Amino acid sequence: MKFPSIPVLLFVFSTAASGFSQNAVQDSVMMKKLYTAALTEGKAYEWLDYLSNEIGGRLSGSIEAENAIKYTETELKELGLDKVWLQPVMVPKWTRGFKEYAYIESPTGEKSVTDICALGGSVPTPNLGIKAELVEVKGIDELATLGKEKIAGKIVFYNRPMQADLIQTFEAYGGCVDQRYSGAAEAAKFGAVGVIVRSMTLSQDDYPHTGAMSYGNIPVNQRIPAAAISTNGADYLSSLLKLQPNLLFYFKQNCKTFDDVQSYNVIGEITGSTKPNEYMVVGGHLDSWDLGDGAHDDGAGCVQSMEVLRLFKKVGYKPKHTIRVVLFMNEENGLRGGNKYAEEAKRKNEKHRFALESDAGGFTPRGFSLDCDESNFRKVKSWEPLFKPYLIHYFEKGYSGADIGPLKGNIDVLAGFLPDSQRYFDLHHAANDTFDAVNKRELELGAATMASLVYLFDTYGTN
Amino acid sequence: MKFPSIPVLLFVFSTAASGFSQNAVQDSVMMKKLYTAALTEGKAYEWLDYLSNEIGGRLSGSIEAENAIKYTETELKELGLDKVWLQPVMVPKWTRGFKEYAYIESPTGEKSVTDICALGGSVPTPNLGIKAELVEVKGIDELATLGKEKIAGKIVFYNRPMQADLIQTFEAYGGCVDQRYSGAAEAAKFGAVGVIVRSMTLSQDDYPHTGAMSYGNIPVNQRIPAAAISTNGADYLSSLLKLQPNLLFYFKQNCKTFDDVQSYNVIGEITGSTKPNEYMVVGGHLDSWDLGDGAHDDGAGCVQSMEVLRLFKKVGYKPKHTIRVVLFMNEENGLRGGNKYAEEAKRKNEKHRFALESDAGGFTPRGFSLDCDESNFRKVKSWEPLFKPYLIHYFEKGYSGADIGPLKGNIDVLAGFLPDSQRYFDLHHAANDTFDAVNKRELELGAATMASLVYLFDTYGTN
Incomplete structure (x- = not known):
């Protein structure tokens, strides 16, 4: 495109002229x-660069998770918040260990290596790995139809x-x-002696x-190892199985579950000017x-949440309620941080x-996406025109977030x-969930959009 | 995120229940x-792969542009459209030639190479290049303030x-x-003896x-070469200039303008069932x-436009009007294709x-973005609920597109x-505008969104 000219959005003035209240003008x-x-002067992208490239993947109980706690605590303190602290929480510790190895073996003995990764929480394979025939299914429902005789001893x-x-x-x-x-x-x-699961992605690629x-209530000695295979790998394997139903699949993985270890939620707050004992949380x-x-x-969610509080200080907004940023620990494999935060909020x-x-x-x-009653939802809907110039159009009832979910029952509005x-x-839980896949402007627009909703709820309160 | 559950959008049923007309149900x-x-069975991504990776950059008058004409003509013919043809148009031919070369030279003679690219249509530098002092400005307005004595002989x-x-x-x-x-x-x-222009991007990177x-009405012998420098390069150069205002900038570029050459718009159509002599165009x-x-x-715009016609055939939709896909030639440096198409439409x-x-x-x-009168705009706005399940929310009056612009005056509705x-x-007109930067789903959603608007205008007509 060469010479487009989308009309400038003169929102502040046009809304004032079209009968918006003075409050709406102030809000805009x-x-x-x-x-x-x-x-123009965001910090979220720089923080994310550090978290991603200097620290890296931060599985609960890992040294990287510890480093991320120290780093974000330090950065929050640099913002001059009224209070920054670590909230202790015990978390599970599962490690992948040495990289997994897998191959497909044809009935005539030819081997073709394929990339897999252990699912989080899986048991390891025996030391020598597992080799077995496969039974391909489209879902759990099919297991009962096939029955033990077709599944036992297989992957x-x-x-x-x-x-x-x-x-x-x-x-x-x-x-x-x-x-x-x-x-x-x-x-x-x-x-079954193991499971291989097609990766949860809509992209056709090579990333597991x-x-x-979870093993649910399966006794420890009956737990079987589970791994993911890429979508390309799954399609290849499926096509091979049509030609050679009795091919063998070998995999070895070296993951391990340790005792729970000490970890922390990282929390910072700006104390409310008129309602210091009423709390509003933003987090990832x-x-x-x-x-x-x-x-x-x-x-992304962590640095955007940190950015919300930084933006408030930057523009000189002094919230009425106490605004907390909470960086929850252990959402991925336990939700211990979210549960601990809600438990402590209730206790105190x-x-x-x-x-x-x-x-x-x-x-x-x-x-x-809003999890709240009708009156609060109507309040949010009344703010839609304020968001329109920023091309924010979706305000619907629905799911909020895993970490804040445990607050339900002790809170007026949950929002995702x-x-x-x-x-x-395309990159969820895979090796390509990396910093270079994040666009700076998209990240920053998200932070500003979140800050705007927190600002509006702080200004007008919840019902 | 782990376990979200956004409610399923049961649009067809909910709209039927909420008082939508039977037509709206059929439309949805x-x-x-x-x-x-x-x-689930799109072709746009595959076509784009070929255009991008097998053919490559397609500057007007290049062999790649010719190849793209042949390829898309062949692919449109394979769709079984009622008519596919090439519409002749003469286009300008400008070539970059051997890669540009530039360096910054400090007053003590140290040289630091920097990446530039000639702007499209620029004259070359003399054979030995140009070396001169720089004068940095924030815009054209500043030239008059500085005046000839501060600009003459400089870049x-x-x-x-x-x-x-x-x-x-x-x-x-x-x-x-x-x-x-x-x-x-x-x-x-x-x-001035040349210009260096900061790249038009919001990204901070190394791509020019x-x-x-355009030289406007400047006589040929007074035209000066023009090149772009990356945003990182521009910032570096600007910071050096603050320290060493009399540093020198050298650049050499080897671009050339040839006589116009024969080229083509590629056009395909499905003849309308009831209004074959009324035309609706979709193009890039x-x-x-x-x-x-x-x-x-x-x-992207080309393959999405081709996909619109393919989708109609795929789902068995027989349009009332004649629906044309037009792949315009020479939007970037001449708009000859867009002008020719409109001219022929008028002539015929x-x-x-x-x-x-x-x-x-x-x-x-x-x-x-819609360029039309109020009654047609209201018609489009009435279709908003149909688009909402697809998260399409923006319907505003504004600019449509460069290639279809010349149809204005002979058409009811132009849409961008x-x-x-x-x-x-981040990638516009730069070396990183490549296939790997296109997401398959995003491309496909665009094609379906375009097809939906064409379908609605075909079904209900324009006013």
Whole structure:
């Protein structure tokens, strides 16, 4: 494109002229300040560069997670917040160990190496690995139909793809992730010796995607190892199986679960000017998976949440309520940080009014998903015109976020920040979730959008 | 993020229940078919792969442009359209020649090489290049203040950055591009010997961005060479100039303008079932700059436009009007294709009802910019609920597209497809406008969104 000229959005003036209240004019002026500060002198991208490239993947219990706690605590202190502290929480410690190894072996003995990664929480294979025939299924439901005689002694290969025609990719993820989360537990009941799961992504590529899995109530000695294979790998394997149903699959993984270790949520706050004992939270999770550097999931959400408080100080906004940034530990494989924060809030009788989580990547902001009653939802909807100049159009009821979820029952409004979701699962939990996949402007626009919602709730309160 | 569950959008049913007309239900069913076909069995990405990676940058008059004409003509014929043809048009031929070379020379003679690229249409430097002192300005306005005595014999360095706090990046571009387009013509009037222009991008990086420039009515022997420098390069140069105002800048470029050459617009059509003599056009431009492979600008728009017709055939939709895909030649440095198409339409008295251009990159679709009267605009606004499930929210009056612009006066509605603009200028006219920067789903969603608007205008007509 050469010479476009989209008309300038003179929002402040046009809204004033079109009957907006004086408050709305003040609000739009404040929002303009927040967006301008984020886009012209933002810190989020620099913080994320450090978290991603200097620290790296931050799995709970790892040295990288510890480093991220120290780094973000130091950076929050540099902002001159009223209070910065670490909230102790015990977290699970699971390690991948030496890289996994897998190959496909044809009936005539030819081997073809394929890339896999252990699912988070999986048991290791025996020292010499596992070699067995495969049984391919599209989902857990098929196991009962096949029965023990067709499954026992084999590796179950879950190969249901994410549904590409769903517009919101989180829906497609939701429709597939049971294979990863419960696939091993269910297959073990039928005597399977392992499971290989198609990666949860809509992209056709070579990255295996890890993610949490659970054995439910399966006894320790009956747990079977579980790994992810890339979408290309899954398609290749499936096509080979059609030609050679009795081919063998070998895999070895060296993961290990240790005793729980001490870790922390990182918390900072600006004390409220008129309602210091009423709390509003903005946060993301500081832990990440270990394959990439966790830039989108959820480094982005952490630095955006830190940026909200920095922006308030930068533009000189003094909130009425106490505004807290919380960097939760252990969202990926335990949710211990989210549970601990809510538990402590309850124990200390801290009245929480509003919480906002950013945990869907640092992409162009589209809106918010709100978990609240009708009256609060109507309040948010009345703010839609304020967001329109920033191309934020989506305000719907729905899911908020994993880490703030445990606050439910002790809070008026839970909100999930919704960036554009199209690219998220391309890199979710995989080695390509790295800093270079984050666009600076998209990240900054997200931070300003979050700051705007916190500002509005702080100014007008919750119902 | 781990376990989100955004509620499924049951649009067809919910709209039926909420008082939508039967037509709206039929429309939403058709749109669902279009989106599903684009996302699950689309061709746009495969076509773009070929255009980008097998053919490459397609500057008007180049062999690559010729190859792209042949390729797209062949592919359109394979779709079984009612008619596919080439519309002859003479185009300018400008070549970059051997790669440019530039360095900064300190007063003590130390040289530091810096990357530049000739602006499209620039004259070359003399064979031995140009070496001169620089005068840095923020815009054309400053030239008159400085006057001939401060500019004559020097290289003018235009260094006004794009404005980062504008949300729509096209606005920021519009606020800067005069430096590139007219900077050389204006500086020549004050006796400058060359111009170096800060690249038109919001990204801080090492890519010089080319683009069209014009000498206006400056006589040939007074034309001075013009080149772009990257944003990092511009900042470095500017900081050096503060320390050493009399440093020298050397550059050599080997570009050349040839006589016009024969080229073509590529056109295909599905003949209308009831209004075959009324035309609706969907298009992009087939030419591109030469530094990258023109994947976003505007390979994306071409393959999306081809996909619109393919989708109609795929889902069995038989349009009432004649629907044309037009792949325009020479948008970047002449607009000869767009002018020729409009001229021929007028000459043949072809009644054009609607035209849609995609020329803002293959990113997540956000909406449309409409150049039409109030009654047609109201019609489009009435379709907003149909687009909402696809997260398409932006329908505003504004600029449509360069290639379809010349149809104005002989058409009811001109529309510009608007994808998310945040990443566009990171790669616009630069070496990083390559296929790997295009996301398959984002491209496909764009094609389906375009097909939906064409479908609605075909079904309900223009006013």
